[in-house]
Structures are given as structure tokens and as C-alpha cells.
Amino acid sequence: MLLLSASPILECRDITFERDYMPVFAGLSFALQPGEVLQVSGANGAGKTTLLRLLATSLTPSSGRILWRGDDLGRRRAEYRFDMIYLGHQTGVKGALTARENLSWLLPLHPNAERTIDRALAMAGLGGLEDVACHTLSAGQQRRVALARLHLSAATLWILDEPFTAIDRSGVAGLEALIQGHARRGGVVVVTTHQRLGLDGVRLLELEPYGHG
Amino acid sequence: MATAELATGRGVRALFARDLTLAFRHRGEMANPLIFFVMVATLVPLGITPESSQLARLAPGMIWVMALLATLLSAETLFLADYRDGTLEQLVLSPQPLWLLVLTKVVVHWLVTGLPLTLLSPLLGIMLSLPEAGYWPMMASLALGTAALSMIGAIGAALTVAIPRGGLLLSLIVMPLYMPVLIFGASAVQQAVDGMAATGALAILGALLAFSCLISPFATAGALRVSLHG
Numbered sequence: 205m206l207l208l209s210a211s212p213i214l215e216c217r218d219i220t221f222e223r224d225y226m227p228v229f230a231g232l233s234f235a236l237q238p239g240e241v242l243q244v245s246g247a248n249g250a251g252k253t254t255l256l257r258l259l260a261t262s263l264t265p266s267s268g269r270i271l272w273r274g275d276d277l278g279r280r281r282a283e284y285r286f287d288m289i290y291l292g293h294q295t296g297v298k299g300a301l302t303a304r305e306n307l308s309w310l311l312p313l314h315p316n317a318e319r320t321i322d323r324a325l326a327m328a329g330l331g332g333l334e335d336v337a338c339h340t341l342s343a344g345q346q347r348r349v350a351l352a353r354l355h356l357s358a359a360t361l362w363i364l365d366e367p368f369t370a371i372d373r374s375g376v377a378g379l380e381a382l383i384q385g386h387a388r389r390g391g392v393v394v395v396t397t398h399q400r401l402g403l404d405g406v407r408l409l410e411l412e413p414y415g416h417g
Numbered sequence: 418m419a420t421a422e423l424a425t426g427r428g429v430r431a432l433f434a435r436d437l438t439l440a441f442r443h444r445g446e447m448a449n450p451l452i453f454f455v456m457v458a459t460l461v462p463l464g465i466t467p468e469s470s471q472l473a474r475l476a477p478g479m480i481w482v483m484a485l486l487a488t489l490l491s492a493e494t495l496f497l498a499d500y501r502d503g504t505l506e507q508l509v510l511s512p513q514p515l516w517l518l519v520l521t522k523v524v525v526h527w528l529v530t531g532l533p534l535t536l537l538s539p540l541l542g543i544m545l546s547l548p549e550a551g552y553w554p555m556m557a558s559l560a561l562g563t564a565a566l567s568m569i570g571a572i573g574a575a576l577t578v579a580i581p582r583g584g585l586l587l588s589l590i591v592m593p594l595y596m597p598v599l600i601f602g603a604s605a606v607q608q609a610v611d612g613m614a615a616t617g618a619l620a621i622l623g624a625l626l627a628f629s630c631l632i633s634p635f636a637t638a639g640a641l642r643v644s645l646h647g
Contacts, residue, residue, distance in 0.1 A: 260510055261510065262510060262645060292506060293503070295502070297502070301435070301439065308435075
């Protein structure tokens with residue numbers, strides 16, 4: 205098919221989400237092509253996290269459709285979850301476990317993992333800290349443990365909720381490079397952050413116009 | 418899809434190992450229900466009567482009530498930590514079937530609460546002067562019964578995980594479901610002490626366990642999805 209190359213990989217059509225009968229946002233539509241990075245912005249409470257959780261299939265929209273590779277998300281859920289990685293506010297990093305242990309139980313959730321855990325931790329800037337219990341690490345280092353998953357994963361879609369929280373300047377640069385590299389390989393990234401991303405060709409989605417707040 | 422099945426097997430094993438490691442690292446929390454179990458058993462002879470003939474009459478029921486309360490105490494913690502730190506959302510969003518991951522967590526929960534309770538129960542039997550005939554039926558009924566209690570408790574824990582101070586609600590939800598287990602568990606021990614065969618009550622306990630194994634993983638998985646939709 206000729207159209208295939210131009211068809212979006214992830215598409216939201218007119219989605220509305222209501223919480224307690226109050227719309228958080230309404231009539232939201234966008235489409236992402238392979239290789240695109242979408243930065244979702246908006247004031248606190250505008251529904252950034254809600255949108256990301258909708259995309260992660262944690263929530264379902266009140267109306268409208270989300271399409272993955274041209275198909276309804278609900279119908280391709282299992283396949284979608286193999287191909288998606290969601291990092292929320294809470295990182296799921298356990299203080300009682302070491303960095304390596306924290307990643308190793310997540311590893312089978314990414315069956316297409318390409319790299320070993322130690323290499324991923326080294327790339328996340330945690331070389332030498334693999335066997336240290338995570339409660340002794342700083343907030344930024346714990347965030348890096350969670351972000352090391354991105355180095356392991358072969359997922360196409362990355363959904364990142366405030367991934368830059370608590371990370372130092374070199375970590376921010378590293379993560380930006382990681383996102384850029386993922387987009388160059390044809391991956392798709394949806395990210396919320398309040399800071400300006402130092403990347404080329406980031407698409408911005410401003411949630412305010414869709415809100416009813 | 419063979420790769421998906423392989424990944425599921427690995428996922429379950431990894432989660433199993435992780436939960437056991439975590440339980441081991443939090444030994445204090447794990448010991449809580451056990452300490453409660455032993456403490457009450459110490460207090461009963463002091464508070465009621467130290468006379469062994471009277472204690473022996475109370476023992477089957479007392480041991481079972483204590484085991485039930487100890488299990489109830491620990492049920493709340495089943496998903497709470499994972500809910501608070503975001504692990505639960507990762508589990509729900511993982512490509513593996515959620516009921517299987519839930520089943521894994523419940524099995525680990527039983528291994529670190531129900532199984533130690535069972536292994537500790539002969540000690541309580543001695544403290545409460547349980548007649549000799551009651552020991553094996555007591556251990557068998559506790560092994561089967563606490564597993565069923567863990568399964569049932571998981572449903573309540575999943576329903577109340579997102580509710581602040583959901584502990585009381587959890588007790589109200591699961592208590593009625595715990596009753597049959599308590600009745601048949603205690604009666605298995607009582608029948609053995611009375612010189613009858615305990616096999617009937619044990620068979621019913623086994624049936625309760627089989628039934629809860631069949632229902633609980635799916636009910637718990639559904640309840641977790643609902644809880645996370647907040």
C-alpha cells in the first residue's frame with residue numbers, strides 16, 4: 205500500500221476524558237508518525253498525566269478513539285503493551301532492592317530486551333552502583349534506575365511522565381540524546397515536562413485549549 | 418505465540434523471586450503476624466485458665482481464630498507498597514496476563530505468612546495443651562486454610578488498595594468470606610481431638626481452596642484494574 209508509509213503509528217481521534225462527570229479535556233485529536241517526539245504541556249491539573257495514562261491504557265477515554273498502527277487500541281492491547289513503555293511519576297523503584305534487582309524483575313516485561321542490565325545501568329550513569337540498595341541512592345539516582353529501563357527496552361512507543369524530575373544537568377542531556385536517538389530509529393516518544401527540550405523537531409501539544417477547568 | 422509464553426514464564430519467575438527477596442529484606446514486617454500469633458497464645462493461658470483440660474477444649478478454636486486474624490493483619494500489605502510506588506501500575510500494564518502475576522504474588526504471600534504460621538502451630542498446640550491426636554489435622558487444616566485465606570484476602574486487598582485507611586473496609590469485606598474456612602478448619606481439629614476422622618472437614622477445606630484459587634486471581638485482577646482507574 206502506498207499510503208502505509210504516511211499512516212500515523214499512534215492517533216487520538218476526538219478523545220474526551222471525564223472524571224466524576226467533569227471533563228478533564230474534550231475533543232483532543234492528534235496523530236504521530238514514526239520518529240516523532242510529542243511534548244505535552246499545560247498548567248498543573250491540565251490533564252497531562254491523565255492523557256499519558258490514557259495512552260498507556262491505564263485509563264480508557266470517556267469518548268473518542270485511540271488508534272495504534274491504524275487499529276483500535278482495545279483490540280490490539282496485548283501486542284501494544286509489548287511495544288510500549290510507560291514511566292509514570294512513581295517509578296516503582298524499591299528501596300530495599302539493589303539497582304540490578306530493581307531492573308531484573310522488569311526485564312521479562314520487555315522480552316525483546318537488547319542489552320544486559322549492567323550495560324543499561326552504566327549507560328544511565330550508574331556504573332559501580334549496581335549492587336547498592338536503592339534507598340541509599342539519591343532521588344536523582346533512583347530516577348536514573350527507572351530510566352535505565354529505556355536502555356533495555358526495544359519498545360516503539362515511550363510514554364514518559366516528567367522524566368527529568370530530580371535529574372542533574374548531565375542526566376538531562378543524556379536523556380535528551382536518548383529520546384533523540386530513539387526518534388531517529390523510528391520510535392515515538394510522548395513526554396511531559398515543564399522544561400524546554402533541547403531537541404530538533406519536537407511537536408508541542410498544549411492542553412489548555414481542550415480543558416474545561 | 419511461543420515468545421509470549423516464554424516471556425510470561427520468565428515474568429512470573431522474576432516476580433516470584435522479587436517478592437520473596439523483598440519479603441526477606443523486610444523481615445520485621447513479615448514477622449508481625451507470627452509474633453501476634455505467638456503472643457495471643459501466650460496470653461490465653463494467663464487470661465483464661467492455665468488448667469490443661471480446659472485449655473485443651475479451647476485449643477482447636479483458639480488456634481484457628483488466631484491464625485485467621487494473623488492472616489487478616491497481613492492481607493492489607495499485599496498490594497499496598499506496590500500501589501504506592503507505582504509498581505502495581507507497571508504490573509497492570511505489562512503484557513503478561515494480570516491474573517497470573519496476581520496468583521504469583523498471592524503464592525508468595527502465603528509462603529511468607531500462612532506457611533510459617535502452619536509450621537509454628539505445633540508450638541502453640543503445646544502452649545494450649547492440644548491433645549496429641551489434633552496435631553496433624555491442625556497442621557493440614559492450617560496449610561490448606563491459610564492458603565484459601567490468602568486467596569480470599571487478595572480480593573479484598575485489591576478492592577481497598579486505593580482507599581486511604583482501607584484496612585477496616587478490607588476486614589468487613591473479607592470477614593464473611595473467611596467464615597467457612599474458620600468453621601471447617603476448627604472442626605477438622607476438633608473432630609480429630611474427639612477421636613473422629615478429620616478427613617471430611619479437610620476435604621471441604623481443600624475444596625474451598627480449589628474454589629478460591631479458581632475465582633480469586635481473576636476477581637483480584639479485575640479489582641486491581643478498578644482500583645487503578647481512580
